[in-house]
Amino acid sequence: xxxxxxxxxxxxxxxxxxxxxxxxxxxxxxxxxxxxxxxxxxxxxxxxxxxxxxxxxxxxxxxxxxxxxxxxxxxxxxxxxxxxxxxxxxxxxxxxxxxxxxxxxxxxxxxxxxxxxxxxx
Numbered sequence: 001x002x003x004x005x006x007x008x009x010x011x012x013x014x015x016x017x018x019x020x021x022x023x024x025x026x027x028x029x030x031x032x033x034x035x036x037x038x039x040x041x042x043x044x045x046x047x048x049x050x051x052x053x054x055x056x057x058x059x060x061x062x063x064x065x066x067x068x069x070x071x072x073x074x075x076x077x078x079x080x081x082x083x084x085x086x087x088x089x090x091x092x093x094x095x096x097x098x099x100x101x102x103x104x105x106x107x108x109x110x111x112x113x114x115x116x117x118x119x120x121x
Contacts, residue, residue: 043074051111053078055100056093058109067113075101075108 051059072082080103090100101108
C-alpha cells in the first residue's frame with residue numbers, strides 16, 4: 001500500500017470517529033478502538049450489531065462501527081470470506097435498501113449505512 005492510500009484510510013477513520021463524536025463519546029475503550037477500525041475482539045450482538053442477517057431482519061451495525069470495514073469483519077467472524085462472496089444491493093422485506101452478501105451456506109443481509117438511524121441503531 002502506498003503512502004497516499006494509507007493516508008486516505010486514516011483520514012476516513014478519523015472522519016468516522018469525528019462524526020460519532022470522537023473518542024470522548026465512546027462508552028468504553030473497546031468502542032473507541034472499534035471507531036478507528038481496530039476489531040481485536042469478536043463483535044457482540046446488541047453491543048455491536050442487531051438483527052440476524054436475514055432478509056426479514058438484516059444486520060444493523062451500531063454507529064460506532066465504520067460500516068464497510070465492520071461488515072466485512074463481521075462476515076469473516078461468521079466464516080464468510082468477503083473476497084469470495086458476492087455482494088449486491090437489494091431490498092429487505094420492509095423495502096429498505098441493503099447489502100446482500102451471498103455466502104457459501106446462506107445470504108447475509110446488512111442495512112445500508114444511509115438506512116441506519118443513529119438514535120436507534
